Amino acid sequence: MSTSHNNIDLSLEIWRQKNSRTLGDFETYQLQSISTDMSFLEMLDVLNEKLTREGKEPVAFDHDCREGICGTCGAVVNGIAHGPEPETTLCQLHMRHFDSGDTIVIEPFRSRAFPVQKDLIVDRGALDRVIQAGGYVSVNTGGTPDGNAIPIPSPTAELAMDAASCIGCGACVASCPNGSAMLFTGAKISQFSLLPQGQPERKERALAMVKAMDKEGFGNCTNERECEAVCPKGISIRNIARMNREFVKASFF
Amino acid sequence: MQLNANIPDGPLAEKWDNHRFASKLVNPANRRKYKIIVVGTGLAGASASATLAEQGYNVSTFCIQDSPRRAHSIAAQGGINAAKNYQNDGDSIMRLFYDTIKGGDFRSREANVYRLAQVSNNIIDQCVAQGVPFAREYGGTLANRSFGGAQVSRTFYARGQTGQQLLLGAYSALSRQIKTGKVTMHTRQEMMELVLVDGKARGIITRNIITGELEKHAADAVILATGGYGNAYYLSTNAMASNVTAAWRAHKKGAGFANPCFVQIHPTCIPVHGDYQSKLTLMSESLRNDGRVWVPKKPGDTRKPVSIPEEDRDYYLENKYPSFGNLVPRDVASRNAKEQCDAGKGVGNTHLAVYLDFSEAIRRDGQETILKKYGNLFQMYEKITDSNPLHEPMMIYPAVHYTMGGLWVDYNLMTNIDGLFAIGECNFSDHGANRLGASALMQGLADGYFIVGTSVANYLGSSDHTQVTTEDSEFKTAEEDVKNRLAKLLQASTARDEDKVTVDEIHKELGLLLWDNCGMARNREGLEKALQELPAIQDKFWNNVYIPGTGEELNQSLERAGRLADFLEFAEIMIRDALEREESCGCHLREESQTEENEAKRDDENFSFVSVWEHKGSGETPTLHKEALHFENVTPSQRSYK
Numbered sequence: 073m074s075t076s077h078n079n080i081d082l083s084l085e086i087w088r089q090k091n092s093r094t095l096g097d098f099e100t101y102q103l104q105s106i107s108t109d110m111s112f113l114e115m116l117d118v119l120n121e122k123l124t125r126e127g128k129e130p131v132a133f134d135h136d137c138r139e140g141i142c143g144t145c146g147a148v149v150n151g152i153a154h155g156p157e158p159e160t161t162l163c164q165l166h167m168r169h170f171d172s173g174d175t176i177v178i179e180p181f182r183s184r185a186f187p188v189q190k191d192l193i194v195d196r197g198a199l200d201r202v203i204q205a206g207g208y209v210s211v212n213t214g215g216t217p218d219g220n221a222i223p224i225p226s227p228t229a230e231l232a233m234d235a236a237s238c239i240g241c242g243a244c245v246a247s248c249p250n251g252s253a254m255l256f257t258g259a260k261i262s263q264f265s266l267l268p269q270g271q272p273e274r275k276e277r278a279l280a281m282v283k284a285m286d287k288e289g290f291g292n293c294t295n296e297r298e299c300e301a302v303c304p305k306g307i308s309i310r311n312i313a314r315m316n317r318e319f320v321k322a323s324f325f
Numbered sequence: 326m327q328l329n330a331n332i333p334d335g336p337l338a339e340k341w342d343n344h345r346f347a348s349k350l351v352n353p354a355n356r357r358k359y360k361i362i363v364v365g366t367g368l369a370g371a372s373a374s375a376t377l378a379e380q381g382y383n384v385s386t387f388c389i390q391d392s393p394r395r396a397h398s399i400a401a402q403g404g405i406n407a408a409k410n411y412q413n414d415g416d417s418i419m420r421l422f423y424d425t426i427k428g429g430d431f432r433s434r435e436a437n438v439y440r441l442a443q444v445s446n447n448i449i450d451q452c453v454a455q456g457v458p459f460a461r462e463y464g465g466t467l468a469n470r471s472f473g474g475a476q477v478s479r480t481f482y483a484r485g486q487t488g489q490q491l492l493l494g495a496y497s498a499l500s501r502q503i504k505t506g507k508v509t510m511h512t513r514q515e516m517m518e519l520v521l522v523d524g525k526a527r528g529i530i531t532r533n534i535i536t537g538e539l540e541k542h543a544a545d546a547v548i549l550a551t552g553g554y555g556n557a558y559y560l561s562t563n564a565m566a567s568n569v570t571a572a573w574r575a576h577k578k579g580a581g582f583a584n585p586c587f588v589q590i591h592p593t594c595i596p597v598h599g600d601y602q603s604k605l606t607l608m609s610e611s612l613r614n615d616g617r618v619w620v621p622k623k624p625g626d627t628r629k630p631v632s633i634p635e636e637d638r639d640y641y642l643e644n645k646y647p648s649f650g651n652l653v654p655r656d657v658a659s660r661n662a663k664e665q666c667d668a669g670k671g672v673g674n675t676h677l678a679v680y681l682d683f684s685e686a687i688r689r690d691g692q693e694t695i696l697k698k699y700g701n702l703f704q705m706y707e708k709i710t711d712s713n714p715l716h717e718p719m720m721i722y723p724a725v726h727y728t729m730g731g732l733w734v735d736y737n738l739m740t741n742i743d744g745l746f747a748i749g750e751c752n753f754s755d756h757g758a759n760r761l762g763a764s765a766l767m768q769g770l771a772d773g774y775f776i777v778g779t780s781v782a783n784y785l786g787s788s789d790h791t792q793v794t795t796e797d798s799e800f801k802t803a804e805e806d807v808k809n810r811l812a813k814l815l816q817a818s819t820a821r822d823e824d825k826v827t828v829d830e831i832h833k834e835l836g837l838l839l840w841d842n843c844g845m846a847r848n849r850e851g852l853e854k855a856l857q858e859l860p861a862i863q864d865k866f867w868n869n870v871y872i873p874g875t876g877e878e879l880n881q882s883l884e885r886a887g888r889l890a891d892f893l894e895f896a897e898i899m900i901r902d903a904l905e906r907e908e909s910c911g912c913h914l915r916e917e918s919q920t921e922e923n924e925a926k927r928d929d930e931n932f933s934f935v936s937v938w939e940h941k942g943s944g945e946t947p948t949l950h951k952e953a954l955h956f957e958n959v960t961p962s963q964r965s966y967k
Contacts, residue, residue, distance in 0.1 A: 081907055091878065109598050109711070115831070118601055124827045124882065129873050132881055134391065136564040138604045141489055142395045160708070189535055190879045193391075197512065198390050204504040208497035209456045213376040213774045214447070216454035220411060223465025233458040233483060236490060240394055269456040 079105040082173035083184040084119065086131055092187050092195075098177070102234045108168035112155060113145060115167055132191040140164040143239030146246070148179040153243035153302040161241065161304040181246035185253070190249065196242045198288035199256060203230060205284035206277040207260040209269045220267055229319045235262040237305045242308075244299035250291030255299040257285050258315035259307050265318050274321035282319050326939045327953050328579055331735040332436045337958050338418075341440045344736065348779055349786025356381035358435055361497045361786055362529055362544040363387070364516045364571050366499065368492055368766060369395035369749025370550030372773030375498035378507035380950055382779055384543055386499070387511045387531060389566055394496045395563040398769060401488025402609060404472055404480035405766040407445040407714045412469050416477040418442045424475060425764060430758020430911040430927060431961035432935070434954065445767050446774040451483055451774055455494040459480050459483050466490045473610065473762025474652065483700060485609070491766055495773070511723055514540070515640045515884065516571045517807040519547065519578050519745065520800050526575075526745035527683035530803050532811075534884065537877040539804055549575060550773065553728035553750040555588065557892045557899065558844075559836025561725035562594060562607045570887040572732050572751050576895075580740040581733035581937040581950065583753035585895070586903035589760055589912045590845050592658035596678035599716045600833075605724035606709060608702055610762070613651045613658070615695065616719065617644050617687035620679050624669030630718050633932060641665060649966040656759060656912045656925070657966060659673040660722035660845050662728070664721075678741075682718035683835035723845060727765060729756040729911070730902075732951075736788050737780035738772060744784060753935065758911020760847075764876075774798060776888070811876045813867075814886050817904060820869040828885045831866045835893060838862065848916040853905040859900065863893045868898035879921050898938045898947055905949055922967065929961050 082103045089096025103122075106115050113135050117131055120130035136144040140161040147162055155165045170176065178192065186194040214304035224232075236259070244255040261278055264270025270277070300309045333875040335345035351359070359382050363374045364389040374386040377857055390396065391418055408421040421442040449467070451592065453459065459481050460468040485489035502508040513534040520528040520543070528543040550911045554569035555561035576582045593608045610846045621633055621642045641661060653661075662679045666722050687695050693716060710720075732740050732747035734754055739746050749769040756764065793799075842855035866889065874880040909918045909925035909934070918926045934951040941947055 090694045105600055107601065110601055111603075111709075114601050114603050117603055121827055124871060124873055125825070127871075127873065130673060130882060132879055136390060136395055136566050136618045137397060137400045138565060139400055139606050141391075141486065142390075142397070142402050142564060144390060144395050166709065169939075193879065196391055198499065200510075200512075201422065203497065208501045210501060211451075211454045211498075212379040212452060213372070213498070216447075219409065219453040219459075220450045222453060224461050225465050226461040226463050226468075228499070229458050229461040232456075233460075234489075235730070236483075236493065237486065239489075240392065251955050263458065264456055267456050267458070269454060285511060294446045 078108040078168070080108060080167065080170060082170065083175040085175060085177045086191070088131070088176060088191055089188050090190065092189055093198055096188065106167055108165045108166070110169065111138070111163055112149070112165040113163050114135065118232070132193050134193050135163060138163040143240060143241040144189050146181050146241045146243055147324040148181060148246060150177050153247045154304055159304055159306050161239075178191060181242050183245045183251040185251060186242060186245065194242070196240070197241060197291070199240055199253065201288060202253060202257055202281055202284045203260065206273065206280035209264065224267060228266055232263045232266045234257040235266070235307065235311050238307055239305055243302045243304065243305065245290065247298040247302045248291065249296055249298065250294060252291070252299070253285050253288070254293040254312045254315060255303065255307055255309065257281050258311035261312045261318055262311040265314065274318065278318035278322040282315070326741060326937070326950050326951055327786070328432065328581065328733065328741060328877060328937055330737060331737060331752055331950060332434065333736065335436065337435060337439050340436050341443055341934070345779055349784050353381055357383065359383065360385065360544040361781060362542060362547045363550060364529065364548065364832050365396065365552060365749070365751070366393035366496070367549035367550060367552060367749060368400035368495055368769030369773040370396070370548070371492065371495035371499045372770050372826065373548055373550060373748060373777050374508050375495065375502050376778050377773050377781065378502035378505070380620070382781070384502070384508045384509070385511065385544065386508055387514045387516060389515045389534065391512055393499055393510060393512065394493060396492065397567055399489045399493045399767055400564065401484050402607070403481035404470065404486045404487045404696065404763045405448065405491060406472070406761075406763045407448060407449045407481060407767065408442050408479060411467060412478045414477045416479050420477065421445060421479065425755070426757065427759055428759055429760035430759050430964070431757065431929070431933070432587070432910060432954065433755055433757035433955065434960055435956060440776070441755050441768060441771050444771045447775055448767060448770045449584045452491055455497060457483065457490050457494040460572070474654065474960050476614070488766060491770065495770070504812055515608075516551070516574065517887070518803045519575050520791050520803045521578055521742065522797060522799045523791070526801060530800070530807050535879050537806055537875070537880065540805055541800045543795045543800065544794050545785060545790060548744065548746040548748060548777060549732065549748045549751055551751045553731070554892070554895060555725045555728050557835070557896055558725045558839050559832045560597060560602065562591065562605050565604060568891065570888050570891045573749070573891040575732060575740065575742065575745060577746075578742065579939050579940070580742050580745060581939055582730070582898055583733035583937050584730035584902065584933050585899045585938065586843065586913065587729035587758050587911060588725060589727040589729060590659045590723045592655050592662060592723045593681070593721045595706065596673060596720050597675055607724070607726065608706060608719070608721065612653065612681060612699060612702060612719070615698070616651065616683050617685060618651050618658070618681055618683040620663075620665045620670040620672060630672070630682070635735040639670070646966045651734065653966045656845070660914055662721070662723055663845050678720035678722045678730070680718035680843060681721045683714055684718070687715065693721035706865055711743050714778035716728060727760050729753065729760055733935070739780060739784065739785060744782060746777055750887065758913070790925060800864050811883070811887070814890065815876055818869055818871050824869050825871045826859035826865065826869050828870060828872065828882055828889055831862060831870060832885070832889050834852055834862050835889070835896060839896060839899065843900050845912070846914040847903050847918055849904065852900055855900050856897070859896055866893055901947065901949075902936055902938065905931060905936060924965070925962060933961070
């Protein structure tokens with residue numbers, strides 16, 4: 073709907089890999105007349121329709137809500153997870169940020185803990201298992217006190233909400249040179265350590281989630297801040313610092 | 326088809342208590358002997374899985390996404406209603422009940438809606454206890470806002486991400502049960518078929534999306550929490566993978582499908598901008614509090630909006646509805662936008678948009694005030710459209726958003742197939758012909774946390790259960806059916822190369838047919854035409870569609886084709902249902918049923934019922950059954966916004 077309807081021509085270099093057991097490689101595709109009003113994923117749709125009509129196999133990529141909240145989509149675009157726009161998921165990146173004649177390199181989120189399943193699709197199940205280790209408050213359904221029985225200062229609730237905004241896309245892991253999931257894990261540990269509901273299990277949670285993170289093959293944090301730079305929800309690395317404090321306190325006190 | 330709603334006896338306010346007392350229970354020590362299948366991990370599915378596992382049942386949960394946290398409940402923005410009356414502004418369970426049933430234009434059951442209002446309060450307590458970071462007042466109490474024109478502040482919210490936070494709450498409860506081993510989580514598994522043994526739901530056939538392998542799963546009860554069917558229209562605000570397949574499979578095995586024509590079309594979405602478009606994005610309807618809706622008076626006026634002088638603008642909502650103006654309900658706003666565009670006054674490249682103009686509000690209140698209220702929405706709009714609403718009016722157009730129809734269920738949320746339950750958006754139960762803002766989240770969690778557990782116990786406690794295994798012939802037959810269906814989809818198209826079409830091309834064709842003829846406004850002629858044109862699209866799909874790859878691998882084209890095949894069949898009962906319902910009500914206008922002022926006219930005398938469709942076999946005309954609605958506590962009234 074922008075008043076300028078520009079069309080651009082692109083050269084795409086996309087990682088193609090049949091499945092987790094075979095080796096992959098880049099393939100080059102040319103696309104003409106891509107409207108700059110398209111989202112990045114709509115551009116990939118156009119490529120896939122073209123490939124299908126040519127009798128070739130379309131590029132497999134993960135996506136679902138296409139409004140930046142489900143965390144399903146993601147790829148490394150020209151070396152940056154989710155592409156060049158700050159705080160933007162791949163589905164919300166639009167082609168107006170590219171120029172005609174550009175070459176765009178598209179790779180899956182690579183990390184030891186995220187095996188490639190096909191083309192741009194990776195297995196992020198490791199993140200679920202980190203949550204299963206302790207990313208919850210152990211309450212059963214029913215028998216909970218009235219909502220207002222636990223007063224929480226508004227600034228505390230807002231801080232917890234900042235951490236809870238994580239969409240679990242895994243961009244932080246993909247962009248970390250160590251393949252660390254500390255931004256993801258730190259955000260969840262922070263949310264609960266800030267809130268009164270999280271206090272009873274505070275220590276066990278920090279220990280268990282950090283242990284699970286290590287077990288899944290995620291690396292450590294060396295303060296590169298790459299994770300924060302690519303996070304589509306702007307999650308701050310303060311959450312990593314908070315996680316470290318929680319872990320130390322739980323380990324020694 | 327036997328349709329007994331099983332509404333408990335007694336006064337409205339006591340029905341749920343009476344029912345729980347009358348329901349059978351399963352002894353805690355015996356619960357571990359039962360296995361329950363839950364399909365879907367949105368608010369309803371995740372909360373049901375966690376709750377049943379906590380109670381001691383063995384639960385097998387399935388989702389098509391890579392993680393249970395991705396379900397489309399996550400995208401809900403606005404909030405969740407509850408009758409807490411924390412604001413002391415006159416709210417009550419009775420008032421939430423009344424608003425919800427009136428909002429649904431008196432096409433839902435009193436008893437179900439009342440129960441929903443009752444358990445709404447428990448939901449808030451539950452979510453707070455889980456650590457959901459709801460917005461708070463400075464004193465530490467929960468904050469509320471008024472939403473969707475409600476006269477009380479009863480909506481709880483977590484910024485504009487309420488659905489995300491509630492879903493992550495349910496996901497965390499589910500994760501805890503996965504850890505304990507009570508829930509076995511199957512991600513990237515798509516339900517392809519329901520398995521009945523002796524007429525009871527006893528299992529499902531799934532396809533592993535990564536490997537293509539088919540799997541058989543047996544259980545003592547099956548719960549579908551598989552969401553709505555808005556993607557039948559191709560373009561909607563739903564997630565790309567949202568589909569009708571699980572519900573449609575159940576329907577073809579005998580489950581009644583209720584009110585399929587009840588679809589909510591939301592007035593404030595970012596318009597379609599090209600034929601490559603894959604989805605529509607919702608903009609909060611709060612924008613209409615300050616934005617003025619208009620179109621040029623002269624059809625085909627291509628001047629830029631700022632160059633169109635006041636006298637050449639038609640503020641059609643303000644002119645037509647002086648007392649409500651731009652704040653008319655969703656259905657009225659949607660219909661009028663369509664009318665203007667049909668009359669050639671639509672704006673933008675596609676002429677399928679109307680202006681939503683903030684210039685007067687900015688002059689009146691100042692840029693800062695307006696940005697404070699809508700800054701994040703303006704940003705989101707600009708990100709997608711590259712246009713700044715501070716300088717030029719937004720363009721909006723209605724889009725398919727939510728489906729009130731779904732599998733028919735009784736008061737227990739059980740379909741007419743024994744042991745098959747449907748919860749959340751995939752059932753029809755609580756929203757009548759129109760859903761109020763902030764009540765989808767409420768219903769999903771009410772069903773999952775607080776209702777279906779009672780129903781499952783009652784069912785298991787009162788029925789004889791034979792042991793079944795996946796080696797039984799019913800499972801093998803069902804698996805064979807799925808195999809054949811997949812093979813049929815994959816068989817090489819015999820069409821000439823130039824006639825070959827892709828899955829999405831057919832889906833767009835179906836979407837357009839439904840949008841044009843079975844959308845906001847319908848008439849007999851259009852619906853009959855759609856019914857006639859549908860078989861040609863179905864034939865084209867089965868003869869000309871080209872699906873690359875094989876069934877034994879990750880094949881996204883095949884996944885989409887399977888879902889589209891079901892949408893193509895399902896579309897028939899949508900159209901038939903719209904054809905049979907010769908009244909205007911809730912979200913849709915039946916053009917033949919209008920008041921003298923050209924407003925929607927409901928016909929309680931002839932249409933105060935739930936329509937329930939029965940599948941009679943491929944190629945056979947489906948049969949319509951009617952569940953009459955009785956109103957003992959409220960009096961249906963006609964809406965007016967003039």
